[in-house]
Amino acid sequence: MLFSSPEFIFVFLPAAFAVYFALVHAGLDVAGRGCLVIANLVFYAWWNSAYLLLLMISVLFNYSLGSELGRMHRKGSIRAARVVLTFGIAANLGALGYFKYADFLMENYATATGGSHVALNILLPLAISFFTFQQIAYLVDSYRGQTLEYDLMNYALFVSFFPQLIAGPIVHHSEMMRQFGDSRNHRMIPGNITVGLIIFAIGLFKKVAIADTFATWADAGFDGTGPLDFFGAWAASLSYTFQLYFDFSGYCDMAYGAAMLFNIRLPLNFLSPYKSLDIQDFWRRWHITLGRFLRDYVYIPLGGNRAGEARVLSNLIVTFTLGGLWHGASWMFVIWGLMHGVALAAHRVWRGAGLRMPRPLAWLVTFLFVNLAWVFFRATDMASAKRVLWGMVDIGSIRRTTLDSLPTESLAWAGKGMDWLLAVSPPALAVQAPVYAALLLGFALIACRNPYQFVTDHPSNAMTLGAGLLFAIGIYVMLGSTSTVFLYFNF
Structure with missing residues (x-):
């Protein structure tokens, strides 16, 4: 069920909100939370009910192991707890590896050994990467004695809460289960509802009116088969760069807004990353909770900054x-x-040497690198990536496409003296004019303040009116088109 679908906006979300608060208002807090868990499961099963059992087994398995690890830590049974933790992580990664990487590993093994490979065609369970990472973090923290005696109801809410279930943020138990157990959140709070609806409306507009528009140009460029000229290749790469930005930003806004309706504040996951002046700052702004997980549960266990410089760079x-x-x-x-x-290793070396760039140049270098890397992220294979990358550096295509588009008599009349004019105003660029006009608007939008910075604490009547207008436009666009799935649903 898409956040941007009529089923979610007009049926699921209002029904879940009304039933939950009706129950908790009647003093039936446990029933209300139980109803919300059921709503989460319905939301997940909407995609493919076949994997609903997998989610439920995962929740029960990790809750049981986490509780046992907590008891072992309190008893001082460190060695036994280490065995249980290893088993739990292996089981979670084993399930993730089977569903997500089995075909990939078998195909590459067959290629390396010269054997044959029959595709398993395993259907990837929705959100398995997200709920697996969340629960691995829970097991590790239980082993460290950093978890409390949570009940199963709150744990199930923590893992399956529908605003963050499908594509994050990757939430931490300490920041979520405390909120579910706080009785002050078991009532409707008008200020939270207002903020939630405003941010949700902004996210809806980003997704259906901006991201899906850029998607048509990005798909045309990346999924084509013919060669791309200079302007076409840059139009494709930049369109995807902005599509992904507004798609993920829109999702994060809608997730945050939907959660706020239930008085739950999700951790900030997206904070204007294209304003970054270096790659480290980019990862402090883009998919913030993924970066946090990688830091806490991969980078630091590898040694983090505690080892020698060469080891830090390799980490x-x-x-x-x-x-x-x-x-x-x-x-x-x-x-x-x-x-x-x-890039992060190079930035560390650069910064360690005391080197600096002027801010405009630092922004440009960072943005161009991120745009370049997105080409590989979007391309289906190396041939597709090379096709776009070659077009991006094929400056000679500017003149070739220009000359091909002009009549012969004009060329004869112009002569070599008009070369400068062809380079300045090529007809090839005019063909891409709508795309580049949209890209200019995209640059203007990313320069604006992030909605979290001025909406969360002080929503005004003007903001509410503006959000209502964006919501109306978003609904109009949504009903008139087939909205694409959020890109991060694929991961």
């Missing part, structure tokens, strides 16, 4: 390469993650 590269692989079973994701790991 960065390994961590983000694994982060790339987390996104999907493809060498394109591995390359993307490796690029970011190397």
